[in-house]
Amino acid sequence: MTIENLSSNKSFDGWHKQYSHHSDTLGCAMRFAIYLPPQASASQRVPVLYWLSGLTCTDENFMQKAGAQRVAAQLGMAIVAPDTSPRGDAVADDDGYDLGQGAGFYVNATREPWKRHYRMYDYVLDELPTLVESNFPVSDRRAIAGHSMGGHGSLVLALRNPDRYTSVSAFSPIANPSNCPWGRKALTAYLGGDAARWADYDASLLMCRAQDGVPALVDQGDADEFVAEQLKPETLEAAAAASGYPLQLHRRDGYDHSYFFVASFIEQHLRFHARHLGL
Numbered sequence: 001m002t003i004e005n006l007s008s009n010k011s012f013d014g015w016h017k018q019y020s021h022h023s024d025t026l027g028c029a030m031r032f033a034i035y036l037p038p039q040a041s042a043s044q045r046v047p048v049l050y051w052l053s054g055l056t057c058t059d060e061n062f063m064q065k066a067g068a069q070r071v072a073a074q075l076g077m078a079i080v081a082p083d084t085s086p087r088g089d090a091v092a093d094d095d096g097y098d099l100g101q102g103a104g105f106y107v108n109a110t111r112e113p114w115k116r117h118y119r120m121y122d123y124v125l126d127e128l129p130t131l132v133e134s135n136f137p138v139s140d141r142r143a144i145a146g147h148s149m150g151g152h153g154s155l156v157l158a159l160r161n162p163d164r165y166t167s168v169s170a171f172s173p174i175a176n177p178s179n180c181p182w183g184r185k186a187l188t189a190y191l192g193g194d195a196a197r198w199a200d201y202d203a204s205l206l207m208c209r210a211q212d213g214v215p216a217l218v219d220q221g222d223a224d225e226f227v228a229e230q231l232k233p234e235t236l237e238a239a240a241a242a243s244g245y246p247l248q249l250h251r252r253d254g255y256d257h258s259y260f261f262v263a264s265f266i267e268q269h270l271r272f273h274a275r276h277l278g279l
């Protein structure tokens with residue numbers, strides 16, 4: 001697999017780099033960013049945190065706004081941030097910011113006009129780690145985290161694949177997409193109108209029936225403008241209580257939905273993952 005380096009910036013003695021590559025899964029060119037801490041070398045592979053961003057984002061929002069590099073460098077943890085959807089003139093799109101390009105929802109679409117390219121679930125689960133692990137000094141010890149739509153994606157990927165990740169965390173996740181306007185719009189378009197087909201992409205439904213799973217950490221601001229209508233953290237708490245799932249969910253006084261919130265608590269998330277990654 002050929003990857004093309006687009007940028008390189010030294011950061012806390014490590015490197016932030018952006019790459020482009022052709023994705024067979026998505027059928028288009030894709031961009032991702034990687035932060036390689038100073039410990040990563042030909043003789044030392046480091047574990048990786050995969051970060052999934054939210055609606056309207058690219059690989060850049062987290063890498064430029066969250067301020068994660070200082071602690072990742074201390075811990076010896078790589079971070080990989082993919083784009084949030086397939087992109088390009090040949091890729092279906094929608095006028096709304098919450099569907100189409102920039103809004104892939106980390107699902108494998110089954111409906112026209114989306115199903116040809118919108119396969120972000122498979123891309124994040126399989127193609128991206130294979131590519132990253134064969135091109136960079138990183139190991140197959142993986143954790144996953146994300147924000148909002150990406151929080152939904154990270155929880156779904158970890159809940160369905162506990163053998164692939166050591167731990168999962170989310171900021172302000174869309175916790176019950178079957179039951180909120182953002183989720184219903186996207187899942188109807190990508191998977192069709194039968195809500196029974198959405199259950200495999202709904203973190204609250206998955207957590208409710210989880211027999212075991214990797215440790216989960218969620219932070220939710222109580223001044224988040226989307227919390228009541230779109231995010232519904234109470235459904236995730238109820239699901240964890242019902243199944244006994246190892247979820248820690250913190251409500252944070254006065255914080256909104258922005259990356260100012262993510263930046264305020266990202267160190268705690270990185271240290272949580274570091275413990276489970278064995279760092």
Ligand SMILES: N[C@@H](CCC(=O)N[C@@H](CSC=O)C(=O)NCC(=O)O)C(=O)O
Pocket residue numbers: 053054055056057061065097147148149150258259
């Ligand atoms: N009103 C905004 C809506 C988009 C938005 O708030 N995006 C969030 C994620 S929301 C859920 O996935 C985000 O992360 N934005 C990027 C950022 O850098 O803050 C709009 O119309 O754009």
